[in-house]
Amino acid sequence: MTEKNNYDTIKVIGGKKLNGEVKVASSKNSTVALIPATLLSGEEVILENLPNISDATVQLELLEELGCTVERDDACVKINTKEIKSKPLVGENVTKLRASYYYIGALLTRFKEVEILMPGGCYLGPRPIDLHIKGFEKLGAKVDISQGLVKVKAEKLKGSNIYLDIASVGATINIMLAAVMAEGRTVIENAAKEPEIIDVANLINSMGGKVRGAGTSKIKIDGVTKLGSTRHEIIPDRIEAGTYLIYAAALAEEIKITNIIPMHLESLISKLEEMGVNLEVYKDSILVKESKNLKQINIRTAVYPGFPTDLQQIMVPLLTTKANGVSIITETIYSSRFKNCHELNKMGANIRVENNSAIIVAPKQLYGTLVDAPDLRGGASLILAGLLAEGETTINNVEHIYRGYGDIIEKLTALGATITKA
Ligand SMILES: CC(=O)N[C@H]1[C@@H](OP(=O)(O)OP(=O)(O)OC[C@H]2O[C@@H](n3ccc(=O)[nH]c3=O)[C@H](O)[C@@H]2O)O[C@H](CO)[C@@H](O)[C@@H]1O
Ligand SMILES: C=C(OP(=O)(O)O)C(=O)O
Numbered sequence: 499m500t501e502k503n504n505y506d507t508i509k510v511i512g513g514k515k516l517n518g519e520v521k522v523a524s525s526k527n528s529t530v531a532l533i534p535a536t537l538l539s540g541e542e543v544i545l546e547n548l549p550n551i552s553d554a555t556v557q558l559e560l561l562e563e564l565g566c567t568v569e570r571d572d573a574c575v576k577i578n579t580k581e582i583k584s585k586p587l588v589g590e591n592v593t594k595l596r597a598s599y600y601y602i603g604a605l606l607t608r609f610k611e612v613e614i615l616m617p618g619g620c621y622l623g624p625r626p627i628d629l630h631i632k633g634f635e636k637l638g639a640k641v642d643i644s645q646g647l648v649k650v651k652a653e654k655l656k657g658s659n660i661y662l663d664i665a666s667v668g669a670t671i672n673i674m675l676a677a678v679m680a681e682g683r684t685v686i687e688n689a690a691k692e693p694e695i696i697d698v699a700n701l702i703n704s705m706g707g708k709v710r711g712a713g714t715s716k717i718k719i720d721g722v723t724k725l726g727s728t729r730h731e732i733i734p735d736r737i738e739a740g741t742y743l744i745y746a747a748a749l750a751e752e753i754k755i756t757n758i759i760p761m762h763l764e765s766l767i768s769k770l771e772e773m774g775v776n777l778e779v780y781k782d783s784i785l786v787k788e789s790k791n792l793k794q795i796n797i798r799t800a801v802y803p804g805f806p807t808d809l810q811q812i813m814v815p816l817l818t819t820k821a822n823g824v825s826i827i828t829e830t831i832y833s834s835r836f837k838n839c840h841e842l843n844k845m846g847a848n849i850r851v852e853n854n855s856a857i858i859v860a861p862k863q864l865y866g867t868l869v870d871a872p873d874l875r876g877g878a879s880l881i882l883a884g885l886l887a888e889g890e891t892t893i894n895n896v897e898h899i900y901r902g903y904g905d906i907i908e909k910l911t912a913l914g915a916t917i918t919k920a
Contacts, residue, residue, distance in 0.1 A: 506894065506895070506896060506897060507892055507893065507894055507896060507919070507920045508881065508884075508892075508893045508896045508899070508907070508917060508918070508919060508920065509890060509891070509892050509893075509917070509918050509920045510866070510881060510884030510885055510887075510890070510891045510893070510915070510916065510917045511866070511884075511889070511890050511891075511916040511917075512864070512866060512884055512885050512886055512887035512888060512889065512890075512891065513886075513887075513888060514749075514885070514914055514915060514916060515749060515750070515751045515788075515914070516745070516746070516749045516750055516751070516753055516885075516910075516913040516914050516915060517750070517751045517752055517753065517913060517914050518753060518754075518912060518913045518914065519753070519754045519755075519756060520742050520753065520754075520755055520756070520909050520912070520913060521756045521757050522734050522735055522738050522739040522742065522755060522756065522757040522758055523547070523549035523550065523551075523734070523735055523738060523757075523904045523905075524547040524548065524549045524732035524733065524734060524735060525549070525693075525694055525697065525732060525733050525734060525735040525736065525737075525738075526549060526551055526553055526554070526735055526737070526738070526901075526902045527597075527667070527692070527694040527735075527737070528693075528694040528697040528698065528732050528733055528735075529545070529548060529549055529551075529553070529554050529557070529732055530553050530554065530557050530595065530596075530597030530600065531597060531600050531671050531675075531694065531697075531698045532545055532697065532698060532701050532730065532732060533545070533554065533557040533558060533560075533561060533577070533600075534557065534560075534561075534597075534600040534601050534603075534604040534675070535600070535604060535675060535698055535701055535702060536561070536566075536577045536579055537561070537564075537566075537579050537582075537601075537604040537605065537607075537608050538604060538607055538608065538675065538678055538679070538702065538705060538707070538725050539579065539705045539706075539725040539726055539727060539728070540579060540580050540725075541578070541579075541580065541725075541726050541727035542576060542577065542578045542727045543576075543577050543578075543579075543701075543705065543727060543728055543729075543730070544574065544575070544576050544577070544728070544729040544730070545574070545575050545577070545730055545732060546573065546574050546729065546730065546731045546732065547573050547574075547731055547732050548570070548573050548574065548575050548732065549573075549732075549735065549904045550573075550904030550905055551900065551901060551902055551903065551904045552594075552897070552900045552901050553595045553597065553901045553902060556591050556594050556595055556598075557595070557597065557598070558570065558575065558577075559591050560587060560591050560592065560598060560601060561577060561579070563585070563587060563589060563591065564579075564582045564583075564585055564587070564605075565581055565582040565583060565585070566578060566579045566581075566582055567581075579608075582608075584605070584608075584609035584611060584612075586613035586614065587601055587605075587612075587613070587614040587615065588613070588614070588615050588647070592614060592615040592616075592617065592618070593615055593616070593617065593618035594618055595617065595618055595619050595901065596617050596618065596619025596620070596625070596668070597617070597619070597668075598614065598615075598617045598618070599614075599617040599627055599630060599668055599672060600668075600671060600672055600675060601614055602614060602630065602634070602648065602650055602672060602676075603630075603634070603671070603672035603673065603674070603675030603676040604675045604676075606634060606637075606639060606650055606652060606655065606675075606676045607655070607675060607676055607678055607679050607680075610651065610652045610653070610654070610655070611649075611650065611651045611652070612648070612649070612650045612651075613647065613648070613649050613650075614647075614648050615646055615647060615648070616643070616646045616647075616648060620873035620874050620875075620876075620898065621834070621873065622832035622833075622834055622835045622873065623832045623833030623834035623835070624833070625832075627648075627668070627669075629662050629663060629664060629666050629669035630666075630668060630669045630672045630673070631643075632660070632669075633660045633662075633669055633672065633673035633676065633686075634650055634652075634672075634673070634676055636658040636659075636660045637652070637655045637656060637657070637658055637660075637673075637676055637677060637680050637684065638652050638653070638654060638655050638656045638658075638680075639651060639652035639655065639676075640652070654681065655676065655677070655679065655680035655681065655721075656680055656681045656682060657677060657680045657681060657682035657683045657684040657719070657720075657721055658680075658684055658685075659684075659685045659687065660673055660684065660685070660686050660687065661687040661688055662686065662687065662688045662689065662690075663688070664688075665688050665689065665690040665691070665715065665801050666690055667690045667692050667694065667695065669690075670686060670689045670690040670695055670717065671694075671695055671698050673686055674686070674695075674698065674699065674702065674709060674712075674717065674719060675698075675702075677719040677721065678702055678707045678709070678719060678721065678722065678725070679721050679722060679723065679725075680719075680721045681721050682720075682721055683718060683719065683720050683721070684718070684719040684721070685716065685717070685718050685719075686716070686717040686719075687715065687716055688715055689711075689712075689714070689715050689716065689717045690801060690802070691713055691714060691715060691801070691802050691803070692801075692802040693713070693733060693736060693759070693762050693802070694733070695712050695713065695717075696712045696713040697732065697733045698712070699712030699713075699717070700712075700730070701728065701730045702725070704728040704729075704730060705725040705726055705727070705728045706722060706724065706725045706726050707719075707722055707725055708720040708721075708722055733759065734757045734758060734759055734762075736758075736759065736762035736763055736806070737806060737808045737809060737875075737902070738902070738903060739755060739757075739758045739762075739763060739784075740763055740766045740806065740808075740809045740812070741809070741812050741875075741878050741903070742755045742909075743755060743763070743766060743767075743770065743777070743784060743786065744766075744770075744809065744812045744813055744816050744882065745812075745882055745885070745910075746777075746786035747770050747773070747775040747777075747786060747789055747792075747816055747820075748815065748816045748819065748820055748882060748885075748886055749882075749885055749886065750786045750787060750788060750789070751787075751788050752785065752786070752787050752788070753785070753786050753913060754783055754784070754785050754786075755783060755784050755785075755786070756782065756783040757782065757783075758782055758783055758784055759782065760779050760780075760781075760782075760784065763784075764803060765800075765803060765804055765805040765806070766805065766806070766809055767779060767784075769795055769797060769805065769813075772793070772795050773789075773792045773793050773794075773795050773820075773821065774789060774791060774792050774793050775789045775792065776788065776789045789820075791822065792816075792820045792821050792822065793821060793822060793823070794817070794821040794822060794823035794824055794825040794860065795817070795821070795825055796825060796826045796827070796828070797810060797813060797825070797826075797827045797828070798827075798828045798830060799827075799828070799829050799830050799831055800830060800831075801831070807829060807830075807831040807832060807835060808875050809875070810827050810829060810835070810875075811835065811836075811838045811875040811876050811878070811879040812875060812878050812879045812882060813827065814827065814838060814839060814842060814847075814849065814856065814858060814879055815842060815847075815864070815879055815880075815882040815883040815886055816882065817858045817860055818842060818847045818848075818849065818858055818860050818861070818862050818864065818883075819860065819861055819862065819863070819864060819886045820860070820861060821858070821860040821861060822860065822861060823860065824857060824858065824859050824860070825857075825858045825860065826855055826856070826857050826858070827855065827856045827858065828854055828855045829854045829855070829856075830854065833854065835873075835876075836849075836851045836856050837872035837873065837876055838872055838873075838875075838876035838879040838880060839851055839856050840872075841869040841870060841872065841876070841880055841883075842864070842879070842880070842883055844867055844869060845864040845865055845866070845867055845869065845883055845887055845891070846862055846863055846864045846865045846887075847862050847864060847883075848860075848862055863887075863888065864883050864886055864887035864888070865887055865888050865889055866884060866887045866888065866889035866890040866891040866892075867891060867892075868891075868892045868894070869883075869891065869892070869893055869894070870893070870894045870895050871893050871894065871895045871896050871898045871899055872895075872898075873898050874898045874899060874901050874902045874903075875902075876898070877893065877895070877896055877898045877899035878899060878902075878903060878906075880893050881893065881899070881906070881910070881917070884917075885910070885915055885917070892920070896919075907919055
């Protein structure tokens with residue numbers, strides 16, 4: 499159960515245009531993998547540009563539970579994993595986020611045995627970890643899961659050819675973590691290609707590992723016997739960047755979004771352009787100007803470089819309020835990622851969810867009311883709805899939002915929004 503604090507509610511007063519500049523933080527999905535990856539080295543590792551999100555804090559607390567030294571100075575964290583001993587991870591921190599599963603791969607490399615609770619994270623439909631398990635077993639580990647506890651043990655880890663039935667981000671990274679010191683070569687076929695996978699491979703290689711092909715569907719890992727210390731700068735968060743791009747498409751007079759790698763956002767940029775959003779793409783920033791007469795579009799989520807599932811929920815209030823005509827979003831990654839639509843309908847939207855599609859009738863005016871953030875991106879979707887709505891919107895369960903959006907209240911306030919923690 500997540501502890502309640504004073505900041506469990508966000509209040510938004512809608513109807514204001516936004517202006518100014520917003521800087522994107524480092525990637526959540528990289529950070530939450532890079533932190534456990536520091537366990538692969540017994541020496542000091544420094545991560546730079548740590549995002550101010552609760553998922554990063556929880557991952558660092560898990561390192562501390564294992565006995566690591568963690569010195570955090572603003573956005574830089576110095577981690578020393580030298581003195582740690584193998585220990586079960588069975589506290590509530592493990593269940594606060596999805597990425598605690600990366601402790602399985604990392605601890606398997608370090609100690610050849612792991613005992614950990616099943617991960618948490620946003621409920622978006624069933625999220626099994628069978629492909630992770632299949633990978634560990636192919637490397638020679640024995641896995642036992644009962645009553646929510648995962649036990650993994652190996653006499654020794656041996657490189658293998660592993661084909662993933664689904665190009666899973668989590669399984670690709672977790673198998674990489676487990677294979678770094680396995681004897682011989684591991685090949686992951688049908689690997690996920692998300693930029694965060696390249697970021698993790700870069701960290702491993704800068705510690706002395708041998709990972710080739712990250713970012714393609716075939717990753718080759720040659721086992722090494724030792725990894726050393728390094729300093730690593732985390733890549734910008736393409737999902738946070740995409741979120742602010744969508745907010746700007748809906749609300750900007752003129753908004754510049756900085757610290758972006760535009761190549762990571764091609765599918766979103768192309769969909770916003772198809773709608774008629776007025777944007778200028780630069781080397782590491784995007785300028786969005788006031789956009790009028792936006793067209794309806796259809797979106798189908800897909801693995802990278804397709805349209806990210808993590809951004810579809812945020813598109814819904816934009817399409818509801820600004821598109822002319824009916825838009826359809828089809829979700830292909832998760833079976834239950836439309837809970838935000840139910841909340842948006844309470845605000846005046848007309849969205850019908852049929853199987854894995856949301857049919858969005860537009861344009862509709864939204865009205866402020868009391869809503870519940872169903873999950874992280876669903877929460878970000880409701881913030882945008884609140885900013886677009888007439889009157890005041892109160893959003894409950896906002897701890898989901900702080901998992902992935904650092905300083906979101908401050909960033910939106912600086913753009914001119916009326917938004918407060920309550
Ligand atoms: C911490 C992190 O990086 N989270 C991201 C990661 O989640 P996560 O790593 O959980 O997502 P996956 O890519 O593994 O999941 C994709 C699909 O494969 C299924 N699956 C996955 C693993 C498995 O062993 N068996 C299985 O059936 C999942 O249920 C899902 O339907 O990638 C997702 C897809 O881009 C993003 O939405 C999440 O933000
Ligand atoms: C689904 C997400 O996160 P997680 O996998 O950490 O639950 C997300 O970032 O949108």
